[in-house]
Amino acid sequence: MSILVLADLHEGQLAGATAHVVAAAQAIGGDIDVLVAGEGVQAAAEAAAKLDGVSKVRVADNAAYAHQLAEPMGALLVELAGDYTHVLASASTTGKNVLPRLAALKDVSQLSDVIGVESADTFLRPIYAGNAIATVKSDDALKVITIRTTGFDAVGTSGSATTEAVDFVADNAQSSFVKQELAQSDRPELGGAKVVISGGRGMGNGENFKLLDGIADKLGAAIGASRAAVDAGFVPNDMQVGQTGKIVAPELYIAVGISGAIQHLAGMKDSKVIVAINKDEEAPIFQVADYGLVGDLFEILPELESKL
Amino acid sequence: MKILVAVKRVIDYNVKIRVKADHSDVDLTNVKMAMNPFCEIAVEEAVRLKEKGVATEVVAVTVGPKAAQEQLRTALALGADRAIHIETDERVESLAVAKLLAKVVDEEQPGLVILGKQAIDTDNNQTGQMLAALTNLPQGTFASEVAVDGDKVNVTREIDGGLQTVALTLPAIVTTDLRLNEPRYAKLPDIMKAKKKPLDVKTSADYGVEVASKVTLLKVESPAERKGGIKVASVDELIDKLKNEAKVL
Numbered sequence: 001m002s003i004l005v006l007a008d009l010h011e012g013q014l015a016g017a018t019a020h021v022v023a024a025a026q027a028i029g030g031d032i033d034v035l036v037a038g039e040g041v042q043a044a045a046e047a048a049a050k051l052d053g054v055s056k057v058r059v060a061d062n063a064a065y066a067h068q069l070a071e072p073m074g075a076l077l078v079e080l081a082g083d084y085t086h087v088l089a090s091a092s093t094t095g096k097n098v099l100p101r102l103a104a105l106k107d108v109s110q111l112s113d114v115i116g117v118e119s120a121d122t123f124l125r126p127i128y129a130g131n132a133i134a135t136v137k138s139d140d141a142l143k144v145i146t147i148r149t150t151g152f153d154a155v156g157t158s159g160s161a162t163t164e165a166v167d168f169v170a171d172n173a174q175s176s177f178v179k180q181e182l183a184q185s186d187r188p189e190l191g192g193a194k195v196v197i198s199g200g201r202g203m204g205n206g207e208n209f210k211l212l213d214g215i216a217d218k219l220g221a222a223i224g225a226s227r228a229a230v231d232a233g234f235v236p237n238d239m240q241v242g243q244t245g246k247i248v249a250p251e252l253y254i255a256v257g258i259s260g261a262i263q264h265l266a267g268m269k270d271s272k273v274i275v276a277i278n279k280d281e282e283a284p285i286f287q288v289a290d291y292g293l294v295g296d297l298f299e300i301l302p303e304l305e306s307k308l
Numbered sequence: 309m310k311i312l313v314a315v316k317r318v319i320d321y322n323v324k325i326r327v328k329a330d331h332s333d334v335d336l337t338n339v340k341m342a343m344n345p346f347c348e349i350a351v352e353e354a355v356r357l358k359e360k361g362v363a364t365e366v367v368a369v370t371v372g373p374k375a376a377q378e379q380l381r382t383a384l385a386l387g388a389d390r391a392i393h394i395e396t397d398e399r400v401e402s403l404a405v406a407k408l409l410a411k412v413v414d415e416e417q418p419g420l421v422i423l424g425k426q427a428i429d430t431d432n433n434q435t436g437q438m439l440a441a442l443t444n445l446p447q448g449t450f451a452s453e454v455a456v457d458g459d460k461v462n463v464t465r466e467i468d469g470g471l472q473t474v475a476l477t478l479p480a481i482v483t484t485d486l487r488l489n490e491p492r493y494a495k496l497p498d499i500m501k502a503k504k505k506p507l508d509v510k511t512s513a514d515y516g517v518e519v520a521s522k523v524t525l526l527k528v529e530s531p532a533e534r535k536g537g538i539k540v541a542s543v544d545e546l547i548d549k550l551k552n553e554a555k556v557l
Contacts, residue, residue, distance in 0.1 A: 010468075010469065067472070069474065070437065070440070070446075070447050070449070071440075071446055071447070074441055092468050093449075093450060093465075093466070093467040093468045094467075094468075096433050096437075096449070096450075097437065097447075097449050097450075098437075099437075100402070100433075100434040100435075100436075100437035100438045100441070101437050101438070101440065101441035101447075102441075103403065103434070103438065104403060104406055104437070104438035104439075104441040104442050105441050105442075107403075108403070108522070109401055109402070109403050109521055109522060109523045110402070110403075110432070110434050110438075111523070112431065112432045112433055112434060113431065122526065126431065126531070127334070127429065127430055127431055127528070128319070128325045128334060128428070128429060128431070129428065129431065130531060131324070131325050131530075131531065132325060132327050132334050132528050132529065132530060132531070133528070133529050133530070133531050134525055134527070134528050135525075135526040135527045135528075135529075136523050136524065136525055136526065137523070137524045137526055138522060138523050138524075139522040139523075139524070140522045140523070173477070174445070174446035174476060174477050174480075175446040175447075175474050175475065175476050175477075176474065176475045177472075177473075177474060178462060178473040178474060178475050179472070179473045180467075180470065180471070180472045180473070181470050181471045181472075182469045182470035183469055183470050189469070191468070195556075219557075227486070230487075231486070231487075236470075237452070237466055237485075237486070237487055238466070238467075238468065238469055238470050238471075243428070243431070244425075244426070244485075244486060246468075251556050252550070252554075252556040252557075262324065263321070269531075269534055272554075272556070273550070273554045273556050274534075274537075275546065275550070281539075286536060286539070287536045288534045288536065289536065289537055290537035290538075290554065291537055291538060291539075291540050291546055291549055291550070291554075292536075292537065292538070292539045292540065293539070293540050293542075293543070293546050294539060300543060303543045304543050304546070304547070307543055307544065307547055308547065308557075
């Protein structure tokens with residue numbers, strides 16, 4: 001077996017997700033190469049070379065791959081895929097954007113959001129918002145797979161893979177980058193944080209989300225939100241935890257003013273410890289919470305912050 | 309410009325699903341079905357583009373069983389002009405759907421194809437991207453804003469950590485995210501009118517597409533149930549439990 005892992009980049013640097021995808025590749029077994037594609041990605045390539053279990057890092061450093069647009073990235077993967085039995089990427093918005101193009105052009109199916117590896121051709125993946133887990137077997141010659149990073153613990157960084165430049169440059173007259181607005185935050189990224197504190201509709205408005213800031217500071221937590229809070233305009237959509245937002249599995253998840261719709265639970269129920277704070281003691285969130293505290297969040301949050 | 313919009317019949321998003329006792333699949337007997345929520349957003353966007361005068365015709369298409377015509381009628385009631393039903397009772401994976409849609413794109417020559425980013429049953433998030441690859445057209449996935457500008461379309465995409473805007477040449481493929489629009493409800497007179505709008509029924513054989521997949525569903529299981537824990541009476545007790553029992557602080 002030979003596996004190609006498409007590296008995730010965040011502002012040009014290697015994103016934490018990649019170490020989880022390499023772990024999934026190790027569970028499949030075989031030679032593991034990592035593809036780092038973008039513009040000005042030498043530092044990311046060096047970081048990828050340190051991931052445990054990686055044999056070779058293939059570096060496509062070219063303006064054609066800036067911002068990892070789907071069309072040139074798909075063409076690049078098609079060019080390289082012939083050397084591999086499996087191509088993996090994280091189920092990030094980049095992996096989801098790019099990998100189905102490779103699958104279609106190679107005339108194979110894609111397995112999305114894989115959370116477990118049974119063998120080199122049999123995988124576990126959640127369906128119906130995680131309310132069922134499917135075991136699927138692929139007889140395609142090339143397995144194209146996106147990995148849900150919460151399903152695999154990250155590999156270490158004591159490796160020393162070789163690096164090799166990829167000369168192929170994809171033509172792309174169809175799409176061009178216009179602009180990007182990334183939320184600036186000193187907090188850990190939602191997907192990788194050890195502690196996540198999320199607010200829901202019960203927060204009342206966007207201003208009240210500041211009540212979560214002090215607690216997040218003390219716990220080194222990322223701040224998330226339910227879809228209801230996002231739809232109500234309290235906070236931007238990139239904070240959404242749930243079926244169609246971020247999937248998180250931190251050590252500690254604190255749900256504040258969140259009732260616990262199945263779509264939200266789909267995004268956080270694999271957290272190690274769940275705390276729910278809600279004034280409605282019948283709220284479904286309490287059915288999955290290890291510790292529930294019924295009460296007014298506007299009294300509880302300041303008290304919690306002062307006592308932590 | 310013509311817009312092609314693809315829709316899928318799925319379990320209603322409010323229904324709590326059950327796994328069949330023999331673990332062969334999810335049990336869909338007598339379960340309420342509906343149009344996939346992301347597809348509703350796709351139909352809404354297409355209809356709005358027609359109302360703005362950007363589009364001249366909206367064609368809805370679905371791949372699925374006979375009952376999926378309900379969802380096409382819904383699309384027609386929401387403002388689509390005509391519909392194409394590619395009828396099949398088989399489990400059709402994203403790749404086969406994309407191949408069928410590629411044939412429809414070839415036939416209809418739309419300026420824009422709008423699809424939901426994912427269906428809430430299989431949660432695949434693949435069909436639009438596969439369609440773009442098969443038709444060799446550019447893609448704007450997870451769209452929160454679509455702005456047609458001459459022979460281009462600017463698509464603002466919801467990406468991890470923020471928003472990205474890309475410019476695509478037309479024709480192009482767009483997949484919808486939640487914040488693109490708020491779909492309208494169909495009004496009764498429109499539902500009546502929709503019954504008279506044209507709906508063509510085809511089969512996958514008509515398009516010469518083989519729908520069989522090399523992926524086998526071996527079994528479906530319920531996820532490990534998470535047991536509810538305890539209620540604590542105060543913030544002090546909560547902190548104590550997190551420190552000394554759960555040991556996460």
